[in-house]
Amino acid sequence: MECDKIIKVTGLTKRFGNFTAVDHITFDVRKGEIFGFLGANGAGKTTAMKILCGLSLPTEGSGTVDGYDIRTQQELIKRNIGYMSQKFSLYPDLKVWENIRLFGGIYGLGFKEIKQRTAEMLQSLGMEDLRNEPVGSLPLGWKQKLAFSIAMVHKPPLVFLDEPTGGVDPETRRMFWEMIYRAVGEGTTVFVTTHYMDEAEYCDRVSIMVDGVIADLDAPDALKDKYGVPDMDSVFRTVAARRPAGKEAAGA
Amino acid sequence: MSWTWFFLLEKEFKQFFRDPGLPKMAIAFPVLMMLVFPFAVSMEIRNINLVVVDCSRSEASSLLIRTCTSSGYFHLVDVCDDPAYAQRLMDRNEADAILTVNADFEKELGNGSSLPVGIKVNTVNGTKGSIGSGYLTSCIRMFVAQYTAGGAGAQTSVSTSSPSIDVSPKYYYNTYLDYKVFMVPALIVIAITMLTGFFPALNIVGEKETGTIEQINVTPVRRSTFILCKLIPYWLVAFFVLTACLIIARLMFGYFCHGSLWNIYLFTALHITVMAGLGLLISNFSSNAQQAMFITWFFTMVFMLVSGIFTPIASMPRWAQAITWLNPMRYYNDAMRCIFLKGSTLTEVWYDALGLLAIGAATITGAILTYRKTS
Numbered sequence: 001m002e003c004d005k006i007i008k009v010t011g012l013t014k015r016f017g018n019f020t021a022v023d024h025i026t027f028d029v030r031k032g033e034i035f036g037f038l039g040a041n042g043a044g045k046t047t048a049m050k051i052l053c054g055l056s057l058p059t060e061g062s063g064t065v066d067g068y069d070i071r072t073q074q075e076l077i078k079r080n081i082g083y084m085s086q087k088f089s090l091y092p093d094l095k096v097w098e099n100i101r102l103f104g105g106i107y108g109l110g111f112k113e114i115k116q117r118t119a120e121m122l123q124s125l126g127m128e129d130l131r132n133e134p135v136g137s138l139p140l141g142w143k144q145k146l147a148f149s150i151a152m153v154h155k156p157p158l159v160f161l162d163e164p165t166g167g168v169d170p171e172t173r174r175m176f177w178e179m180i181y182r183a184v185g186e187g188t189t190v191f192v193t194t195h196y197m198d199e200a201e202y203c204d205r206v207s208i209m210v211d212g213v214i215a216d217l218d219a220p221d222a223l224k225d226k227y228g229v230p231d232m233d234s235v236f237r238t239v240a241a242r243r244p245a246g247k248e249a250a251g252a
Numbered sequence: 253m254s255w256t257w258f259f260l261l262e263k264e265f266k267q268f269f270r271d272p273g274l275p276k277m278a279i280a281f282p283v284l285m286m287l288v289f290p291f292a293v294s295m296e297i298r299n300i301n302l303v304v305v306d307c308s309r310s311e312a313s314s315l316l317i318r319t320c321t322s323s324g325y326f327h328l329v330d331v332c333d334d335p336a337y338a339q340r341l342m343d344r345n346e347a348d349a350i351l352t353v354n355a356d357f358e359k360e361l362g363n364g365s366s367l368p369v370g371i372k373v374n375t376v377n378g379t380k381g382s383i384g385s386g387y388l389t390s391c392i393r394m395f396v397a398q399y400t401a402g403g404a405g406a407q408t409s410v411s412t413s414s415p416s417i418d419v420s421p422k423y424y425y426n427t428y429l430d431y432k433v434f435m436v437p438a439l440i441v442i443a444i445t446m447l448t449g450f451f452p453a454l455n456i457v458g459e460k461e462t463g464t465i466e467q468i469n470v471t472p473v474r475r476s477t478f479i480l481c482k483l484i485p486y487w488l489v490a491f492f493v494l495t496a497c498l499i500i501a502r503l504m505f506g507y508f509c510h511g512s513l514w515n516i517y518l519f520t521a522l523h524i525t526v527m528a529g530l531g532l533l534i535s536n537f538s539s540n541a542q543q544a545m546f547i548t549w550f551f552t553m554v555f556m557l558v559s560g561i562f563t564p565i566a567s568m569p570r571w572a573q574a575i576t577w578l579n580p581m582r583y584y585n586d587a588m589r590c591i592f593l594k595g596s597t598l599t600e601v602w603y604d605a606l607g608l609l610a611i612g613a614a615t616i617t618g619a620i621l622t623y624r625k626t627s
Binding site: 053055079081083085094098101104106107108110111 | 254255256258259260262263266267270271462463464466467468469470471472473
């Protein structure tokens with residue numbers, strides 16, 4: 001079943017000098033699932049994600065994203081993905097509708113389409129009144145929801161979310177996940193990194209990255225059974241604590 | 253048909269006009285450059301504080317003093333007969349020049365032997381000192397000429413025997429040696445350099461800092477499109493500033509460009525290309541605004557000091573002249589002055605165009621080679 005895998009990577013490695021940020025990771029993401037990409041700070045999540053988005057070239061390894069090669073077809077990949085970075089990255093001095101218009105235009109939507117998408121988006125976000133506000137003046141939660149919608153402005157089959165709910169209040173986080181579910185309901189595949197283990201429970205499958213390698217990968221329930229613990233938080237602690245020791249042993 | 257460039261340009265213009273400082277700067281730049289700086293950067297020396305030690309106290313000596321003060325360059329601080337007192341005034345920085353007239357001034361003036369006056373100049377400020385002493389010498393020469401020609405009739409028989417050569421230079425292209433007209437094209441050069449090289453660099457680095465450039469990098473936008481759309485508004489602003497400067501120079505001072513305006517705009521376009529490349533190089537190598545500012549500041553200082561704007565390149569030592577060959581401002585400034593002041597055409601300043609093209613090719617190539625959308 002090759003066709004229902006939207007991301008496929010084999011032996012993906014990224015080195016910066018002597019430091020190996022991503023160390024031969026192999027995994028795939030199925031079409032239409034929510035794939036949780038977990039790991040401690042510095043585990044190499046963002047680096048791996050940047051390779052998948054075409055922002056960075058792998059040192060070794062190969063793979064495809066939406067059928068395009070991550071080494072040679074980066075520009076085609078970019079056309080077919082949405083990306084929401086960890087750092088808020090809409091233009092703060094542009095108004096809400098202007099940001100939507102800009103990114104719509106960049107992704108090649110026509111004037112009419114942009115108008116229509118803007119109206120749809122503002123309505124579903126409940127932000128019609130804020131249309132003329134500069135994005136910089138919105139509260140963080142609103143900004144993040146807007147950033148997610150804008151990442152999806154061209155209705156890509158796959159969207160990357162890098163810690164989308166960092167620093168956001170619990171209520172907004174819940175609304176954010178509702179948005180993610182809605183997107184998945186419309187057939188989008190979601191690739192998400194997070195530090196919140198309750199969010200990991202919402203994913204169809206999660207991978208846990210430790211020191212540049214994928215320490216484990218499965219559905220949340222399967223992982224909980226495997227380690228005999230009640231929640232993802234304990235799974236994460238167990239896996240994260242186990243792996244470095246193993247690596248040291250392998251090194252010695 | 254992709255309209256990406258349209259949306260990107262729209263964004264840049266909105267951001268430009270929404271910026272609290274930039275639009276004001278675009279207006280203030282030409283006004284300041286044309287209305288304030290031509291006076292401020294004038295190398296004309298006026299108000300030289302003069303002390304006269306008059307030991308002669310004769311009719312001739314008072315006439316000499318009057319000749320000096322009426323030239324308009326000197327401000328007479330004091331007339332005394334004690335050289336030590338005059339020296340103290342200079343030590344206290346109250347006098348820039350001391351003119352000493354000996355006791356037998358009037359007598360010796362008549363008999364045609366060496367002129368019994370002395371000049372002492374304070375050269376803490378070298379330019380003021382050397383130019384001041386030059387003015388003083390020419391005043392004395394003028395006085396001697398007047399005195400011996402129309403002066404005391406009794407002495408004419410002796411003085412006519414000494415022949416004098418009167419040299420009066422005619423100044424081409426700037427008849428009255430008006431420093432302002434000399435500085436107007438140079439000030440335009442400075443304004444254009446600042447606007448087109450460094451502001452876009454800071455803008456791009458600013459996007460790096462806020463992280464928005466990363467968002468742009470994951471979109472299918474071509475890097476060249478993105479950068480070009482960033483540069484275009486600044487180019488338009490540069491041409492606006494250039495036009496405003498030329499209009500102000502015409503209205504305020506009555507200076508007009510002696511050459512073709514097309515050439516002025518052509519050289520400006522060439523210079524803009526060079527500066528764009530340099531600005532992009534800087535933005536490629538700096539990850540935050542502070543770094544970009546420092547590099548920018550360094551280049552501006554070096555470029556300005558060895559551009560020939562303030563000091564003639566020909567009088568620099570050989571090694572410094574060699575540095576100026578790498579300085580785009582040197583070529584742009586030379587071309588602007590030649591076109592503006594004497595109406596040079598492209599056939600006369602082709603070497604400036606060539607210099608700009610060569611440096612432009614180097615900076616643009618460098619910028620493209622060092623720029624990476626992926627790491």
